[in-house]
Amino acid sequence: MVMPAPAVAGPGGSAPGSVGDVRRSNLALVLGAIAEFPPGAHPSRAQVAAATGLTKASVSSLVLDLLDAGIIREIGLNPQGRGRPGVGLELSPSRAVMGMEINVDYISAAVVNLAGTVLVREEQERDNRNSPDGSVLAALAALAARVRSAAGEQGVEVLGGGLAVPGLVDPALARVLTAPNLGWVNVDLDLDALLPEAPLGVELFNEANAAALAELRHRxxxxxxxxxxxxxxxxxxxxxxxxxxxxxxxxxxxxxxxxxxxxxxxxxxxxxxxxxxxxxxxxxxxxxxxxxxxxxxxxxxxxxxxxxxxxxxxxxxxxxxxxxxxxxxxxxxxxxxxxxxxxxxxxxxxxxxxxxxxxxxxxxxxxxxxxxxxxxxxxxLVGESGALLGAAGSVTRSLVEAPHRLHA
Structure with a gap:
């Protein structure tokens, strides 16, 4: 079992290493284990317990939280040799994230399910050189809304998204520090406007870094x-x-x-x-x-x-x-x-x-x-979709590492 770190009082008197911290850590451990199984494999609770080192009782309790959040779902029966077959688990196909990209001469958006499959994608040619950030984001928001709506028609909810831009960024401030080919310097982006009411919000990435992460997944x-x-x-x-x-x-x-x-x-x-x-x-x-x-x-x-x-x-x-x-x-x-x-x-x-x-x-x-x-x-190995897939995949990874964010 993942053990708590030594308790150190944090801001407001909270103590990292508390029971709540351990449960959040174990939620991530369980979700990560389920995500690591290859496509088509549906691990049972017992198999997840074996993969994580957690007790079966702990896994069952944590799985209930993940089911309640809609991140995973139960599917069929998973034979386990002797004894009664277990119920299989998989990442929910009705939950997804969105990757978005602003480049010099186009904008694009794609809805990607939690397993990394692109469900809907659209690209729009647009000259963004020296364009005000407000007009570019407005165009991207409209594009994202169309793609999100198309995914919704398939019964898929977009939990959050990642935006990749060709420049130096400060993700914590949602700020593009400099993007010379766009003509942007110290531009603060209204990321919430891209995916209104998405529970995980939108994260900002450098385009090349996002593409590198997508490449890593496929190497x-x-x-x-x-x-x-x-x-x-x-x-x-x-x-x-x-x-x-x-x-x-x-x-x-x-x-x-x-x-x-x-x-x-x-x-x-x-x-x-x-x-x-x-x-x-x-x-x-x-x-x-x-x-x-x-x-x-x-x-x-x-x-x-x-x-x-x-x-x-x-x-x-x-x-x-x-x-x-x-x-x-x-x-x-x-x-x-x-x-x-x-x-x-x-x-x-x-x-x-x-x-x-x-x-x-x-x-x-x-x-x-x-x-x-x-x-x-x-x-x-990922081609021109690298930045989109990387931005989306990074949001999925952050969800896997901290699934409790959906309850925040």
Whole structure:
């Protein structure tokens, strides 16, 4: 059984380690155990007790709380060999969370059930550059309402959500500290307006960090240490160490896009010079390939770039190869600092991987020889949905770790 920590008086005279704290901890233990069983497996109370080390009586009491909260449900009978079969348990399919994303040229929202399956998703192209945060959030709130309504028609309740944005954030204050490609600095977001009356509210995430968490969920066993590199209009990164996201003391670690790769290079939106983003960001690649912004959508430009690459158009090939080479330089520098030997490429880096892989590996071998094996440089398993899935999954994880929040 999970034992209480030594009692230390907290604010207001509450004492961590009290009976209430132990029960909350054990609720999380039981829910986490149920969530860990593979899809299609419906553990009985006895199996949960065996997995957690709690007594059967304790598990039965805790399960009643989770059933009452609607987080789990009973399903059928689960044969257990000899004796009477037990009633199976599973995460409730009628409860879900929502992942939302604001990016430079689109907004999106998806309802994801507690097992991680996307039930409803919608994306809307929208130019958010230098747009007031109020108008962007209003558009996202309308989109979220449609997606939430569609889930409701399937009998699914959205408990809360996560919002991913391409910038540095302070989740505790619901504040975007800086998002250069959006033109936002110290912007406080009204997150409650996105999911009115959702019991868990809405949490704020950096886009690359959210995508890294989604990637972690889908990596094979043992792949618990990697650097995720997100390629969008900007370039972001998320560091995963020991299956945990490492964000540094202020939550801003992993800003791979602002590693300097060309000291004499161009001006970056962050205020610096020669950052990776100025060479390997989407707009930088499009411009270098001769696809200067002309009002066309991001997807249209990417389609044109892919066609040019497939045709072997020299300017397009050169632009992508330079991006790959500079990405290799940045990753070589990062490897020396964080001592991680695996890289996962997301966003347009995954799409362009056939053309940028060779120069990327060449850059790594030149500047960090022997640090990365070529087999440890892989592409994302979750694709463009990474930020949505990661933001939603983080909310699910917080619920699993603290299911009592639904009773708060």
């Amino acid at each position: 094979p066993d043992g792949a618990s240490n990697f650097l995720f590199v997100s390629g969008e209009v900007g370039v972001g990164g998320g560091i995963v160490i020991g299956s945990e996201l490492f964000t540094g003391p202020h939550g801003h670690a992993g800003e791979v896009g602002h590693i300097v790769v060309d000291p004499d290079g161009g001006h970056c939106s962050c205020g610096g010079t020669g950052c990776l983003e100025t060479v390997a960001g989407q707009n930088a690649i499009f411009t270098a390939a001769g696809l200067a912004p002309d009002g066309a959508s991001r997807s249209a430009h990417m389609s044109a770039l892919m066609q040019a690459l497939q045709a072997g158009e020299p300017r397009a090939v050169s632009a992508v190869e330079r991006a790959g080479r500079c990405l290799g330089i940045a990753l070589a520098s990062a490897a020396r600092v964080v001592n991680i030997e695996s890289v996962v490429l997301g966003g347009h880096f995954a799409v362009l991987e056939p053309w940028l892989r060779a120069p990327l590996l060449a850059g790594l071998e030149k500047y960090a020889p022997g640090k990365y094996a070529s087999s440890r440089v892989t592409v994302s």
